[in-house]
Amino acid sequence: MTALQDLWTTIAEGDKRDFMVLPRQRVSYADLREMTGQWLSWFSAAGIAPGDRLVIRTADEVAAVTAFIAALLDGVVPVLLTADTPDARLAGVVEAVEPAGVAADILPAGVDTRIAVLALSPAPAPARPSWFSRDRRANTLAFLPQSDSRRVPHLPGDDAGLAYLLFTSGTTAAPTGVQITRANLLANLATQTRLFGYDGKARIFNDMILAHADGMIQGPIQALYCGGTVIRAGGFDLARIEQWLNRVRAERASHVITVPTVWAMIDRYAAHDDYFDAPECRLLLSCAAHLPEDLWRRLEARFARPVCNQYGLTETVVTALWAGPHPEMGKVGTLGKVADGEARVADADAAGTGELQLRGDNVFPGYWRDPARTAASFTADGWFKTGDLARRLADGSFAYMGRSKTVIMAGGFLIRPEEIDEAMLRHPAVAESVTIGIEDDLFGEVPVTAVVLAHGAAAADENALAAHARACLEAQKVPKRIVMVPAIARGPSGKPVLADLRRLLTATVVGDPLPANHRDITAEVTALAADVFRVPAEALALTSGRGSVAGWDSFSQLNFVFAVEHHFGLSIPAARVATIETIADMVRTVRDLSA
Known part of the structure; x- marks a missing residue:
């Protein structure tokens, strides 16, 4: 199993290979060496030592990734939050973890004066990539001190120590922190590397949220572990689905990872079938939720690439069961088989359905400062209770049967x-x-x-x-x-x-379809938009759209499309969906398709 020393050696070699590719920025391993050194210099200046916690809230993906890596290597425990985490929740996390440092684009008021604070330069809004402009290469982080070549990471050898804390949810007063040890992290990375064939040539297309385990661990950290590259694309956006997918080929991705919801949107709205047919593109990976069997088979048939499904929880680093073409994986449509660990179905009914329970090196030791919840989450003999219902099949695969918890x-x-x-x-x-x-x-x-x-x-x-x-x-x-x-x-x-x-x-x-016995299309589309985005209809105009309507994002736009299709009995083509950015665009779409 690779140790932290091996990760640091990969960085310290500092070659010009891509480590992370963003829409208008490339970070090489040499850049990563410089930026890691900058964070280490700040840790020293701020008095942040191994074992201390560092809370990070930023939209700057380079800052988030390099801070996480520097902390991991130095024995500091990173606590990464999404950029839109409200101040009240941030304050709750700070109170819970008692950090030595807080780094944020916008620092909240009232931070304890004993905590080192760092204001990060807000990241610019993701720019639409231009295939004719050269990528900008970043070498330093302007808000940090210069790197000192004499300052190297502490590289703690205690595998039982915390690698990171991830707050999954919970109330503001009692946020739920999942503790992942270095042993947990390294064990899961080793299994993923073997099953998915990751190596130094891997170029991992992963555009998921970095503050979630599947975004950070299956992206930048997995790339660092195998000496490969992670490709980011500015976040999935239905209106730019073709540009997003074309980036897979443009950046020569070898593995494409996203969630079933995005795969379903690709299946429904992608205009072409050749995004993944370059020879270097090996696997399409689905994670974070169950991938329905019919969608799985459609993806494989359409794109002629094998699909793998990963089942896991934040408490298992990323993955505990794998399904797909590898001989150690389970069959299509299932959660998969366990690898490098153990899985069982407990308290099964007559049909064989019971709670899926897990045990292994990748399973976390417990929740942050919450012994009662930790005790309730494990059986007396040390199995983690997932809250998911499953049935074990004859080949050792586990079929998903639903959830027993309220999450x-x-x-x-x-x-x-x-x-x-x-x-x-x-x-x-x-x-x-x-x-x-x-x-x-x-x-x-x-x-x-x-x-x-x-x-x-x-x-x-x-x-x-x-x-x-x-x-x-x-x-x-x-x-x-x-x-x-x-x-x-x-x-x-x-x-x-x-x-x-x-x-x-x-x-x-x-409900039932809205009555459509008259065709005041503008009024009807506006009413649907008001219902989907939860704003007063009188506050909307034909020019209302992204940026001017608070609830209008990529996923809610999809709800808007579905609502319009349902109401008017239409099917909006994928190419047309990508052009809809305002209410006026939707009105024109309905008129054109109704003609």
């Missing part, structure tokens, strides 16, 4: 309902809030929240409550719908009757 998996993002409910209860008009996951064809599940308004509270509508949620939560955690109900049914113990609530909310969210 919501929306497009590969893990969402804990209590975090949404906590945010909603901060609104003065909300007396009760209960969030559940509703099945969704594209995202697997979406969060939907039922609220009871406080007696005598000022009137509140869904748009106002949605705006409140956007202010308190990261974008992917904002409920798809917020439904006001007169009361929430509860059982004798006081807990919500989730089955009744799910039936009520499913009917509200799915």
Whole structure:
């Protein structure tokens, strides 16, 4: 198993090979050596020592990756948050981990004066790549001191020490921190390298969020481990799907990794079939959620490349079960087989369905300073209880049968309902809030929240409550719908009757097609946009679109497309979807397709 010393040797050699490629920037291994040295110099100047925690909140991907790597090698424990993490949640994490340093694009007010703080230069908005302009090569990070060649990382040899902390969800007052040790990390990287054939020629296309394990660990850290390259593309955006996919060939990617929701969008909206047919492109990888068998088979048939599915949790670094063409992997449509570890089905019913439990070197030791939750998450004989229901098949593969826990998996993002409910209860008009996951064809599940308004509270509508949620939560955690109900049914113990609530909310969210007995297309499209983005219709104009509507992002645009298709009985071609950036664009699309 490669040790931290080997990772540092790869960096210290400092050659000009690509380490990380971004839309308008390339970072070589020589650049990585320089930037790592800059972070190490700052650690020394700030008094940040091995074992200390460093909280990072930034949109600058180069800063995030190099800070994470420098901390990992120096024995400092990185705690990376998404750039849109609200200040209240950041403050909760800072209180929980007691860091020696905080690095952020915008520093929050009230940080303890004993904590070293570093203001990072905000990253520019991702530029659309030009195939005629030369990539800009960055050599230093302007907000950090110069690198000192005498300062080398501490490279702790204690594999039981923490590699990083990742906060998956939880309430602001009690955020949930997953502890990953160096032994956990190195074990999982070794397995991934063997099963996926990673080597120094690997060019890993991974554009997932870096503050999530699949983004950071399966991207930059995996590339460093094998001496290869990670390719970033500025974030998946449905409106630029062709440019995003064309980058796979342009950068000679060998492995393409994303979540089932994005694979489903590629299957539905990609205009061509040749994005992955270059000889160096070996594998298409799906992670973070279950990949449906029919989608899996369509991808393989259409793109003529083998597809692998990875099952894992933040608590298993990234992956615990693998399915795909490798002889150690499980069969198509399953969660896969275990490799370099153990898996079992516990408390199975007559059909063989029970809770999937895991044990192995990649399984975390427990939650940060939460012994009660840690104890509840493991069996007496040391197996981690995943909360997923599975059935073991004759060939050793595990079939996915659903979830036994209340967490919501929306497009590969893990969402804990209590975090949404906590945010909603901060609104003065909300007396009760209960969030559940509703099945969704594209995202697997979406969060939907039922609220009871406080007696005598000022009137509140869904748009106002949605705006409140956007202010308190990261974008992917904002409920798809917020439904006001007169009361929430509860059982004798006081807990919500989730089955009744799910039936009520499913009917509200799915509903019947909106009546379309007249064709005031502009008014109807505007009304649909107001409903999807949760803003007043009167606040929208034909020019409203990305940048001017708070809730309009790549995923919500897809919901807008689906709503329009459902309402008007249309199927919008992939090429046309990519052109829709304003309400006026959608109105023209409907008129053209209805003609």
